[in-house]
Amino acid sequence: MGLENCSVEKKRFAFIEMETHSALLEQWYLLLKEMSQIEFEFFVHEKVLHKLSSIPKELITVVKSVLEIPVRNFDAVVVNTFHRNFEQYKAVFEQKPTLCLLHNLNFSLFFKGISIRNIFGEKERLTYFLKLYLKENVGSNRKLILKAYRFGVLSKSLQDEVAGKSRYADRTQVVQMNYCQSSTLPSSDTINIVMPGNVSNKRKDFTMLLSVLPKLHPKSKLHFTFLGKPENDIVLGQLESLQKQCDAAIAITHYNQFIPWEEYSRTVAKAHLLLCPIKSETSFYWVDEVYGKTKVSGSEGDCIYNGKIGLFPTSYPKMNWHNLYYKNASDLETILNNLTIAQLSSEYEKLQPYLEQYTFESVKNNLENQLLQLANS
Structure with missing residues (x-):
């Protein structure tokens, strides 16, 4: 045969x-x-x-x-x-x-085991978690x-x-x-900065961003997109009022509901920079978790799949990828104020060697x- x-x-x-x-x-x-x-x-x-x-x-x-x-x-x-x-x-x-x-x-x-601190920190989900632990016995199962x-x-x-x-x-x-689907630095006078994932104080330091953005007086025009569903009505209200507090050179876009994957990807593809203010400590089902050690952020995948440079806190473990890092709120403010297309173009040249490791x-x-x-x- x-x-x-x-x-x-x-x-x-x-x-x-x-x-x-x-x-x-x-x-x-x-x-x-x-x-x-x-x-x-x-x-x-x-x-x-x-x-x-x-x-x-x-x-x-x-x-x-x-x-x-x-x-x-x-x-x-x-x-x-x-x-x-x-x-x-x-x-x-x-x-x-x-x-x-x-x-x-x-x-x-x-x-x-469960951290008592997390129980008080997530009181709004008390009934749900109690059901999981008492009725479904997730603690041992x-x-x-x-x-x-x-x-x-x-x-x-x-x-x-x-x-x-x-x-x-x-x-x-x-x-x-x-894998890296594509990697391009968009041609635009305005720098598009996208924060991917849910707008949540549980996993991201959104409160810190709310304090930094109104203080900015950037060299370049900046367009911030919060590409995720707000965790509650309070966060949604903060997003809605943020534009009024910011410099005229800053534009804000936000969503109020779940974003389909295809629209999500299209928006990230237009970004010059992904803003990833990941908290080092979080929790899951009241159990302590540490980002980068016991839990991975979806922002890693967003960077690699879309061929984008991320802006992470120094507390997040370095990926096998070229990113930018900030130490604290003051450092983040300085970085955002001084961002230029020319600087980003130089940073994207440093990203090129990594792309070969993530071909489809x-x-x-x-x-x-x-x-x-x-x-x-």
Whole structure:
């Protein structure tokens, strides 16, 4: 029989997203659809479905429970988010080799306890979290994740943190999904500065930005876009009044609802700089998390995918990417006041060597090999 009649049997994968990471699911699709040895189907909860815009509907099955998913029909499973309903995943882990992505190491792998400080800090979600801990027993049931075949983290810094815990290190791998789609410095007299992700004081130092922006008297025209849904009506009100407080050389754009992934990407593509005021400490389900160590910021992916330089606090661990950094509010004010197109053009030249490490083909091929290894386990 001639080689032309031979074909490689494809491996079938089920991808599960019952919670929050819809944008990550879209990223999976863009890579998976170019993989020649893999077939795939997405199983999502209805609350995730309306947030998906680029995935063809025929590849999506809506389920109310993980127990409805026919995992026996697949060679392997990827759990995109593992935050609750842990008992339902137990059968999945027992039936098929499963890669479970970890977004909060202290909660979902190191099993740290609740911080009382966080309970008082998130009083508005008291009823919701009490239900999770008392009715769903997430405090102990989260340990069911240890039955998963592999753990995946989205950055090298998180893998390094797991490496310090030897009992988990051999089961943990970096799932590199960030590739650079394009990298251009827009031609414009106005410098477009985009803050990606939800406008939230929980994860970003939005209060600090509210104090810095009205003080600015920049050399260049600056257009700030807050590209995310405000966490509450108070933050929305602060955004609405911000323009009146700023210098005439500053323009402000904000949103008041969830932004579809395609519009989100188009807006980031027009940016000269991504403003990423990531707090070093945050929490998840009342458990302390540390950005860059036990939790990765989505801003990393925004920078790499769109080929943009980010402006991060020095407290955030340095990525394998060229970014700008500020020490404090005063330092940020100085940087923004003195920004010019010429300076940014020089900074983007420093970014070029990094782009070769994040080509679509290299990222796709490495990820495809990881998935095939999982299916052949």
